[in-house]
Amino acid sequence: MSLKAVAIPGEHIKINTDPYTEPFWQKAKQGILTAAQCGACGHFRMPPTSYCPKCRSQDTKWPDLPGTGTVYSYVVCHKAPFAGIPDFTYIPVVVDLDGAPGARLVTNLFDIDPEEVTIGMKVKVEFNPIQDDWMLPIFRPA
Amino acid sequence: MVWVNQDKCAIVGVGATKYYVRGQSWPRTINDMICEAVIKACDDAGLSVEQIDGFAYYSTASAGYGEKMDTATFMEMLGIPEVGFSAAITSGGGGSAGSMGLATAALMNGDTKYCITVMGLQQYHKRLGLAYSLSEPDAQSSFLQPSGLVGPGHLMSVLFRRHMHLYGTRREALAEIVISQRENAIPRETAVRRNPLTVEEYFQSPMLADPHCRLDYCLETDGAVAVITTTSDRAKDLKQKPVYIHGAAHGGRHEWGRAFAWMGMPTDEYFASSGHKPVGQRLWDMSGVGPQDMDVALIYDHFSSMVLMQLEDYGFCKKGEGGPFVESGAVRYKGGSIPVNTHGGQLSEGYIIGMTHIREAVEQLRGVAVNQVKDAEFALCTGGPAHLPVSGCVLRR
Ligand SMILES: [Zn+2]
Numbered sequence: 001m002s003l004k005a006v007a008i009p010g011e012h013i014k015i016n017t018d019p020y021t022e023p024f025w026q027k028a029k030q031g032i033l034t035a036a037q038c039g040a041c042g043h044f045r046m047p048p049t050s051y052c053p054k055c056r057s058q059d060t061k062w063p064d065l066p067g068t069g070t071v072y073s074y075v076v077c078h079k080a081p082f083a084g085i086p087d088f089t090y091i092p093v094v095v096d097l098d099g100a101p102g103a104r105l106v107t108n109l110f111d112i113d114p115e116e117v118t119i120g121m122k123v124k125v126e127f128n129p130i131q132d133d134w135m136l137p138i139f140r141p142a
Numbered sequence: 143m144v145w146v147n148q149d150k151c152a153i154v155g156v157g158a159t160k161y162y163v164r165g166q167s168w169p170r171t172i173n174d175m176i177c178e179a180v181i182k183a184c185d186d187a188g189l190s191v192e193q194i195d196g197f198a199y200y201s202t203a204s205a206g207y208g209e210k211m212d213t214a215t216f217m218e219m220l221g222i223p224e225v226g227f228s229a230a231i232t233s234g235g236g237g238s239a240g241s242m243g244l245a246t247a248a249l250m251n252g253d254t255k256y257c258i259t260v261m262g263l264q265q266y267h268k269r270l271g272l273a274y275s276l277s278e279p280d281a282q283s284s285f286l287q288p289s290g291l292v293g294p295g296h297l298m299s300v301l302f303r304r305h306m307h308l309y310g311t312r313r314e315a316l317a318e319i320v321i322s323q324r325e326n327a328i329p330r331e332t333a334v335r336r337n338p339l340t341v342e343e344y345f346q347s348p349m350l351a352d353p354h355c356r357l358d359y360c361l362e363t364d365g366a367v368a369v370i371t372t373t374s375d376r377a378k379d380l381k382q383k384p385v386y387i388h389g390a391a392h393g394g395r396h397e398w399g400r401a402f403a404w405m406g407m408p409t410d411e412y413f414a415s416s417g418h419k420p421v422g423q424r425l426w427d428m429s430g431v432g433p434q435d436m437d438v439a440l441i442y443d444h445f446s447s448m449v450l451m452q453l454e455d456y457g458f459c460k461k462g463e464g465g466p467f468v469e470s471g472a473v474r475y476k477g478g479s480i481p482v483n484t485h486g487g488q489l490s491e492g493y494i495i496g497m498t499h500i501r502e503a504v505e506q507l508r509g510v511a512v513n514q515v516k517d518a519e520f521a522l523c524t525g526g527p528a529h530l531p532v533s534g535c536v537l538r539r
Contacts, residue, residue, distance in 0.1 A: 008290050016279055074303060102406075105285070114352075
């Protein structure tokens with residue numbers, strides 16, 4: 001028997017933003033998954049940074065993505081990631097984002113038996129409320 | 143093209159403290175331990191501490207990842223009259239082996255005559271393994287930390303999972319790395335972990351970030367190791383047989399970049415790797431030797447899977463064949479084709495962010511190692527696969 005992986009409790013998760021990353025998090029608040037895309041050449045980059053590494057443009061677009069993706073790699077953890085809370089099973093996962101070639105998100109996969117996770121499986125986004133009223137994109141099996 | 147500074151500088155002294163289990167070095171201070179290592183290195187070389195006149199650090203001159211190494215403080219503590227060089231390779235443990243190149247640059251430029259490279263580590267106030275989870279994330283690490291990848295061992299496990307997927311690599315290969323290094327640590331009085339380890343015990347070790355179990359993580363230890371480098375001309379007059387710096391390179395490519403703090407490595411060739419391949423190629427090109435010429439390899443082992451992927455990236459086996467290569471017994475001290483981490487490494491002897499590997503290379507090439515490789519002439523040392531730069535050096539007797 002193995003326990004289903006769960007989302008990390010959002011009240012323990014904090015993020016910070018800067019002017020170049022904040023649009024990602026503002027869209028997440030609206031329930032939309034996005035990624036930084038160069039306005040000049042179309043190249044995607046994640047995490048968002050202040051220049052396009054292909055053409056050095058600072059023009060950045062934030063397209064609405066379909067919110068689906070493919071598991072590129074993952075690990076399975078059974079110990080709580082912070083002290084002072086009971087252990088649970090969670091799955092850090094690297095997801096190739098549909099609609100944003102080359103962009104990956106380092107996130108969690110939840111609502112799945114760890115034995116059933118495979119590289120290449122399709123996943124879809126959900127949003128986990130975290131500290132300071134931000135929303136964190138995490139994934140469940142599609 | 144062979145490096146213009148090949149064999150023109152040498153390691154002439156090594157000094158180290160005892161390796162302590164994390165936190166047990168207190169009430170010693172980190173600067174106390176660093177100075178002990180420097181004084182012992184001078185004694186080993188037959189030099190007076192007052193002859194030291196340069197410092198070539200790595201890891202951005204941090205001691206561990208929380209405290210700073212400060213040349214002026216060391217001058218004040220040790221009575222060093224004057225220095226002409228004080229600089230560091232950036233980032234973290236990735237630069238450890240490359241520091242021999244920085245020292246060479248300083249010596250050949252005439253900035254220093256007797257140069258110290260040192261690392262000290264004391265995990266009394268803060269544990270390195272939790273470095274990511276203990277601090278509030280910045281705008282960039284806010285794309286990493288919420289995933290619960292709490293430290294480097296968790297992060298690198300993601301890379302190794304991809305390697306398993308692509309090439310069918312098995313955890314048995316990691317078991318072989320861990321167990322072979324433990325075997326090497328058993329006869330060594332310097333080693334923190336000396337109890338024999340079986341395959342069964344390996345597979346019973348708790349999973350911290352599947353596929354990495356606790357035994358795949360390096361030790362948490364305190365201590366300091368220092369080496370002294372000088373020009374080969376000066377080395378001739380000193381106490382020890384010189385160990386020549388035959389090649390040294392640090393750097394790496396954009397495709398690896400911030401590596402597992404980024405996870406954007408665009409191809410499998412880079413993602414399921416140690417990031418060392420470009421530096422390894424440069425090192426072989428500049429040194430005029432190759433993996434087949436190495437008698438012993440001191441491979442940075444913060445996590446066992448990174449030993450496997452470095453063996454591929456340095457060409458000891460083909461890409462993707464690290465698993466079968468290791469499982470064949472190739473890295474064993476006894477009977478292996480390339481003995482790896484004959485000191486027990488950071489997995490079993492002690493973790494001083496790469497310096498124990500340089501220490502062991504020197505002992506092997508002087509012919510005085512505990513697990514001596516017969517007639518060892520060439521040793522490879524590498525720095526930790528991580529955020530660039532990463533590094534390697536070839537040392538020669
Ligand atoms: Zn662009």
